[in-house]
Amino acid sequence: MTVLDFPGPRPTLADVARAAGVSSATASRVLNGFPQVRAETRRQVEQAVRTLGYVRQRAARTGDGAATGTVAVVVCEDGLRLFSDPFFGRIMRGIDRECTAAGRQVVVLMMQASAQAPAFRYLGGGHVDGALFVSTHARCTTALSRADFPVVSAGRPMVPDPARYTYVDVDNRGGAAAAVRYLQAAGRRRIVTVAGPKDMAPGQDRLAGYATAISGTRVVDPGSVAHGDFGQASGEHAMYRLLDRRPDLDAVFAASDVMAVGVLRALRRAGRRVPDDVAVVGFDNSPVALTTDPPLTTVSQPVEALGARAASELLAVIDGTASRPRRVVLGTKLVVRESA
Numbered sequence: 001m002t003v004l005d006f007p008g009p010r011p012t013l014a015d016v017a018r019a020a021g022v023s024s025a026t027a028s029r030v031l032n033g034f035p036q037v038r039a040e041t042r043r044q045v046e047q048a049v050r051t052l053g054y055v056r057q058r059a060a061r062t063g064d065g066a067a068t069g070t071v072a073v074v075v076c077e078d079g080l081r082l083f084s085d086p087f088f089g090r091i092m093r094g095i096d097r098e099c100t101a102a103g104r105q106v107v108v109l110m111m112q113a114s115a116q117a118p119a120f121r122y123l124g125g126g127h128v129d130g131a132l133f134v135s136t137h138a139r140c141t142t143a144l145s146r147a148d149f150p151v152v153s154a155g156r157p158m159v160p161d162p163a164r165y166t167y168v169d170v171d172n173r174g175g176a177a178a179a180v181r182y183l184q185a186a187g188r189r190r191i192v193t194v195a196g197p198k199d200m201a202p203g204q205d206r207l208a209g210y211a212t213a214i215s216g217t218r219v220v221d222p223g224s225v226a227h228g229d230f231g232q233a234s235g236e237h238a239m240y241r242l243l244d245r246r247p248d249l250d251a252v253f254a255a256s257d258v259m260a261v262g263v264l265r266a267l268r269r270a271g272r273r274v275p276d277d278v279a280v281v282g283f284d285n286s287p288v289a290l291t292t293d294p295p296l297t298t299v300s301q302p303v304e305a306l307g308a309r310a311a312s313e314l315l316a317v318i319d320g321t322a323s324r325p326r327r328v329v330l331g332t333k334l335v336v337r338e339s340a
Contacts, residue, residue, distance in 0.1 A: 011052040013148040019048035028148045029164070070105040071314060072128040074119065076140040078112050085230065085258060086286045087303060091134060091154060094307025102315050104129075111140055123149065130318045132310055133157070138199040150317040154310040156201040166317060168310040168328040172202050172283075175299040175332030176209025179253050179281045182297075182334055184213070188251035188279055192224040194238040194263055196255040203227070206255040206283060224249075228259045235262025243270055250278055251340070257282040257289045257298055264292055264339070279340035294338035301332050 017027040022041060030037055030045040048054070073095055075082050082088050092108075099106050107128065111119040116139075123131055130150035133140065138158040153167040183191050193210045196203025211220035226241045228234030235254055239262065242249060252267075254260035260282035264274060272278045274294060282289060285300030309328060316322035 011054040013054075015052055016045060016048045016054050019052060020044040031148055068127060068129055069103065070107060070128045071099060071311070071318070072123060072131040073106055073108045074111050074123070074131050074133045074140075075108060076111050076133065076135050076137050079110060081135075081231070082108075082110060086288060087230075087256075087258075087284065088134070090286070090303040091307035094304035094309075095132065095154075095311045097304075098308040098311035098315070104315065116140070130314050132314050136200070137197070150314060152310055152314040152317060154306055156205070158199065158201055163327065164325060166313050166322065166325045166327075168306055168313055168330070169201070170301040170306060170330045171332050172205035172301075173209035173212070175283060175301065175334075176206040176253065176255070177213040178209075178332070178334050179283070179297075179299050180210050180213035182336070183251045183253065183279055183281060183340060186279065186340065190246060190249045191251040191253060192226075192242045192246055192249045194235050194242070194252060194254040194259050195225050195227045196259075197229050198227060203230075203255060210253055228255070228262075230256045230259060232258050232262040232265075235259030236266045237262070239263045239266035240270075243267075243272075252278060252280045254280065254282045257284040257286045257296060260296055260298070260339075261288060261292060264296075275338065275340050281334075281340045285335050289335075289337070292339065297337045297340040298335055299332050300335045302330050306330055 013027055017023055020027060022045060026037065026041060027045050030042050073092065075088065096106055109119045109122065128149070133151060133153045134155070136153055136155060136157055141157060141159050151165065153165055156162050156167055156169045157165050159165070180191060191214065193207065195207040198204065207225065208218050211218045214220060223245045226238035228238045235258065238259070239252065243266070252263050254263050260280055263280055267274055267278055267280070274280055280296065282296050282298040283301070284303070285298045289296035289298045309330065313322065313326060313328065
């Protein structure tokens with residue numbers, strides 16, 4: 001990864017925001033021409049830009065409206081997760097297909113919790129026209145709020161006011177609720193869940209869907225919930241904890257197919273038959289769902305379509321054809337196989 005070190009001190013977006021008395025996100029919206037900004041706020045930001053001599057760091061634009069012809073996909077994970085979880089390959093296919101059709105090059109940046117600054121310096125160095133954030137943890141939201149270039153999130157961003165940002169998501173809550181209701185209709189009464197990370201929107205929303213189906217509210221018995229990180233090992237360890245707490249459980253909703261693989265391994269080691277003793281439902285409908293024993297019942301989410309639509313929204317922001325933040329939610333559906 002190339003990192004640009006700027007040759008001397010110069011005003012930053014944060015300096016502009018501080019001088020104007022607004023947040024960096026608000027200053028960014030003014031500079032990007034978003035209409036949903038109060039006239040007085042816009043005036044303050046524009047005055048701060050003039051006073052400080054702030055210059056946005058972008059390459060000169062070409063005739064087709066693109067500065068570099070390149071967009072960045074910012075993955076808020078480490079390399080192991082990026083190359084081992086099939087979700088990322090699927091979403092990248094959709095992103096790459098859309099960007100290639102538009103004549104744009106794609107670069108992939110990893111923004112880890114302990115090393116965000118190098119990636120953000122690269123993004124701010126004029127190398128890309130915009131950035132698409134994928135698998136966004138709460139710890140990555142600083143990069144979103146500081147961005148003075150077009151950004152779109154694939155997934156609901158973990159910020160207090162996500163409506164300020166364009167994002168494309170799937171119906172995580174509805175899909176999770178449908179999975180649990182299917183288990184209930186099949187006669188399962190002691191349904192537990194291996195939930196996703198607490199600092200990610202899919203983890204929160206799938207847990208909320210589970211809770212709604214179980215209790216009609218977002219209140220849930222904490223003994224019936226164990227969190228994983230969407231990885232296989234975490235799913236297995238979470239299942240062992242649930243077996244200790246709820247030995248009479250008869251169904252498991254796992255918030256990802258990869259975690260469901262770990263769930264099946266733990267149940268097999270514990271001598272529980274699937275689905276005779278315990279039914280298991282995952283989430284993703286990834287290729288791994290067809291390779292488990294038994295094949296996995298799962299919630300199908302349109303991952304490639306998610307990537308393609310998010311890329312399309314980013315290109316619209318870059319080209320100036322999208323003038324205000326948009327919220328797009330794609331549907332899910334339950335795919336029934338032998339595990340439940």
